[in-house]
Every structure is written in structure tokens, then in C-alpha cells.
Amino acid sequence: MTNLARRFISALALALASCAALAGPTPAPVRAEIDVLLARLQASGCQFNRNGSWYDGAEARSHLLRKLDALEGRGTVQNTEQFIQLAASGSSMSGKPYLVRCTGAAAVESRQWLTEQLAQVRSAPARRP
DSSP: OOHHHHHHHHHHHHHHHHHHHHOOOOOHHHHHHHHHHHHHHHHTOOEEEETTEEEOHHHHHHHHHHHHHHHHHHSOOOSHHHHHHHTSSBOTTTOOBOEEEOTTSOOEEHHHHHHHHHHHHHHSOOOOO
């Protein structure tokens, strides 16, 4: 093996180790917001469209939690907006945007629906024990 090949392999191993070190659970405050958003989606009675098929809120929540797990395997989710952008806005397989359709309203992209819900969550007064 040449010296250049050894250096390349060492650099690659270091890069992979660095990426693994960044992987991990989402910070608790971010995870709490994500959990609230997904609970709202589940309880909303709205439907969630993924790759042309409509699902109920419970199925949507389950799917998005699996995507969150996959994201955490590659790195830490730094904020709720990043979760919406990387996991909850569209299919990583087809590239098609996810949609949310609520009773009596036209379907909107999930990014818009979740971002509006996040704004409501953040503007609500904090509960005190």
C-alpha cells in the first residue's frame, strides 16, 4: 500500500468517526416541540399524503418518527425547523412533497402546515405548574 493510500484511508476513517460522534438524540427542547407537532397532526383529523396515498394522523406520526430516527442516525437534529425541512416536508424516495388535507380545506404542503402549527405552539403562553 502506498503512503498516499494510507493517508487517504486514515483521513477517511477520521471523517467517519467524526460523523458518528455527531450522531445522537435530538436535544430535549427540540424533541418536545417535534412531539407536540406530531401529536397535533395525529389529533387534527387531517389526512397526510405521502407519494400519492392518504394516511390518517396516527400513520403520519409513525412514519415521521421513523424518519426522525433515521436522521438521528446520521446526526443530531439541531432544531424543529430542520426536522420539518429534512424529514417532514417530502419523500426522500420520490422527492414529492408531503401534503396535509383537513376537513373543508384544500390540501397544503406539510411544510406549510407544520410551520404554522409550530408558530402556534411557540406563541402559546407557557403552562405553569
